[in-house]
Amino acid sequence: MELAIRSRSTGFTRCSTRSPQPCTRCWKRCCASIASSLPRPGVAGARISPVRRRPARFVPLVLGLALLSAVGSACDDARDVAEQRFTPTTPGVLTVAVSLPAPGYWDVDSAGEPTGGFEYELAVALADRLDLELAWREVPFEQMVAGNLDGADLALSQISVTDERKSLLRFSTPYYESGAGVVAADDDDITDLATARDRSWGVVEGTTEEALVRDVIRPDNTTVFADETACVQAVAAATVEACLLDLPTALVIEQEVDGVATVARFLTREQWAVAMSPDAPTVDANVAAVDAAIRALDNSGAIDQFAAEWLDSRFARDPADLPVIEARL
CATH class of the missing domain: 3.40.190.10 (Periplasmic binding protein-like II)
Known part of the structure; x- marks a missing residue:
């Protein structure tokens, strides 16, 4: 099953900085100024549904070296993402493989449409930074870790990095432990x-x-x-x-x-990471683009925010309170 869940509607994009004002250098060099007014191609037969946006958060303007350092770091993150190019299989669409059900990661409603989740939010953020629409395709977990993503551009489904899986898949920088x-x-x-x-x-x-x-x-x-x-x-x-x-x-x-x-x-x-097929003709560039996006999201605190909202807040108990079974792993 494949379902488009993210459609970009804005005519321009801007980098995300931790400053309350946009960074002029970053705006000019890292972000697209005006995008085409034509709609992006979608996935054939896919249904489009709106994705909620998080409310803007404002912080007081603080003068001094600390602010300049934070803005510079954010601009560097945005430039790093902007300099990488991700080439999806379907032009304009990032197709993500996911194994369902996945409570807390990919929550779906009674119609099977995504409503939220840690990896859902991460997928939306990745597509946004790569300037792509987002679609998802359900793929059995054992098939994904065997190297078959069923034509998806990447898999985002709690996949741990192992030596065996490295021989079958290309992995991004980790996003969760x-x-x-x-x-x-x-x-x-x-x-x-x-x-x-x-x-x-x-x-x-x-x-x-x-x-x-x-x-x-x-x-x-x-x-x-x-x-x-x-x-x-x-x-x-x-x-x-x-x-x-x-x-x-x-x-x-x-x-x-x-x-x-x-x-x-x-x-x-x-460590969990985004998995990609090593056979994709642009896999090296795609891995670099995803790496840059994950680093930027990590540096901005977005990944921690997704985990706090969709995982930590739903835990039945504090994991630190659980006894540890000692074993040689």
């Missing part, structure tokens, strides 16, 4: 590897958590599920006794399923 969370019955007590090994486990196909259960926990019984929600529901139904997910997902989903809780964590410190 995550651990692994143990979801079990809310009265279960899994705090060490020996106890974990005694449980039956559920995992999601193709994930690094699947490998962790197989190679580190090594239980007698493991069941593979198609997605995280199905895995957690299996715990609630006592089909399996525990499920291993990336920690943010575990903390969000547990609030949606009765009788389960995130009871422990592994310190995997996995």
Whole structure:
């Protein structure tokens, strides 16, 4: 399924600085002055829906070297993005591969249209900085990590960078770091590897958590599920006794399923990044463009803001309060 969700309607773009006033040097050299009034080509058969804009935030004008330094840094970020060119498969449209359901990352309504989420907001911001419209295409996770994005320009779907995946995909600079969370019955007590090994486990196909259960926990019984929600529901139904997910997902989903809780964590410190096909003719330039955009969004605090709004605020508990299962990873 593919759905265009972002259509640029403004006739010009300007760089984003942390100054309350635009930087003249940045405005002239980094940003497009006047864009064409013709509409951009969309994705055939796609539905267009408006994307909400965040209200502008104003800060007091502060004079001095600190302000000049902040403005200069923002201008450098914007220039870095402007100097990179991303060439999408469909002219004017950034097509993103995503595996659904993905609560907290790609929230959708009853019609299946995106309504928000950490990676949804990141995708919108990337498309905006690359001066492209945004479309998304649903692709199974195990297919994406095997190197097949089904024609999408990139994948933005909680994909951890691993040596094996580097041989199949090209990755951007990381945008998030995550651990692994143990979801079990809310009265279960899994705090060490020996106890974990005694449980039956559920995992999601193709994930690094699947490998962790197989190679580190090594239980007698493991069941593979198609997605995280199905895995957690299996715990609630006592089909399996525990499920291993990336920690943010575990903390969000547990609030949606009765009788389960995130009871422990592994310190995997996995880094998530945007994945692209190495076979794309302009992959080097595309990776450089995405890297520049992610650095700019990180430096501006936008990525932290997306995480705070769509993940941290929905966590069932503080992840720092969870016991850590010690293991050689």
